[in-house]
Amino acid sequence: MTSPPHHAMVRVFQHDPDLFGRMAPRLGIAVPAIVETTPLLSAADGSSPVACRWNTQLHLKTAGREELQLLIEAQDRRDPDKPMHWAHHVAYMWSRRRLATCLLILCADAETARWAEQPVSSGPAQPPALTLHPFVAGPHNLPLVTDQDEARADPALAALSAMMHPADPAVGTALKALSAALRALPHVLAYPLTDLTDQALALHPARRAWRELMLPVVREKEYRRAHAEALADSARESLLLVLGERGFHLDEDMRRRVTGCHAPGILRHWLLRAVTARTPQEIFEDR
Known part of the structure; x- marks a missing residue:
């Protein structure tokens, strides 16, 4: 079970479903250019026997007219039971919706992220009957956004990067850049990211700095x-x-x-x- 601060990372994709398409090239994910993203019903709708209300599910259409389903989860520590859960969830949703299905794991800890990147296999070693290769985003492959122009260009990505680097020495600079970007947005767009960033930093000293920066909002x-x-x-x-x-x-x-x-x-x-x-x-x- 992931901790509440990590749930905020998943919810960023509910606020901005197109974020994955912009992130994929940065993460080295070889997915064709995504031209349309539609949120699907959460797994909490009972559509999956492994339902988790903290999942996000997206329907993606690529420039090559390929349709994909992306499942997004957060993970805050190693858990030997989770790889089986991931494989079950992906296989079930693939068979249920008849869409090619991939999985993105979000981690705010580099060690956990590298663990989550390992393929999940079932069956004989040569060859395994089933292998899952999760996509993973974490502090090891998503740099901290500290530049104000970059934060203004993509506030959701800047917010996610801050959530993944809460203890980085430069997180204060990143939060200042993010706060400047959010203050330039309409309130209806700025507040969700303000609130999610606050939730994600709940266990870290950086939260106090964030609240001082965003007090006007x-x-x-x-x-x-x-x-x-x-x-x-x-x-x-x-x-x-x-x-x-x-x-x-x-x-x-x-x-x-x-x-x-x-x-x-x-x-x-x-x-x-x-x-x-x-x-x-x-x-x-x-x-």
Whole structure:
């Protein structure tokens, strides 16, 4: 079982599915140019008997029109049981979806990464019945991004590199470059990488430096959330006042919808309907 900080590395690929296509040449992975990447349902959907909610699965299309399935996992230490798990997972998903399937292992420890790179074989030695060659990304083959221009060009890659080098003497420089790149992005794009980097550094002193660098982004998120909650509370209060003035009685399901809604736009939409609706049902019906 991997530790929570390592799960953040996997989630970077959920935030930016195209990252693998940009990483592959750096890792020396001989995959044709990837032109389209689509996230698949997580293994937590029950599609695999070896389901793990920390997996990421991607559907890749290459320039040569080849279609591949990529499974991504994180590993934080040697585990003699994991190679069998990897082989089982790859073989099962290959047979289930009928797509050529490959595996990427993410490691923040060079020794673990080199262990994970070893082929997994089953059967007689000459030849084995089944052999799996995992792709591996780790501090040994993914350099730390310390240049600000490089971080701006690919913030997701810069974030992943920082996650894989948390104890590197130059990690402070890398985090400054990454923070500058993220502050230049819209909040909706910057915050996921800010949060994932924070999670990945949870066990390292570098986390304090990261939080100091990104404090404005964190405060902005907190402000936006508080502002949205205030707008929702105001719209909900106005809606209930209008309903009361019009003598409308809400059944249990309707009241649950109102009290459980935290989207200001939806609540305002119901409020406008409440002004002219002839019955409470008209307020909430789809049109």
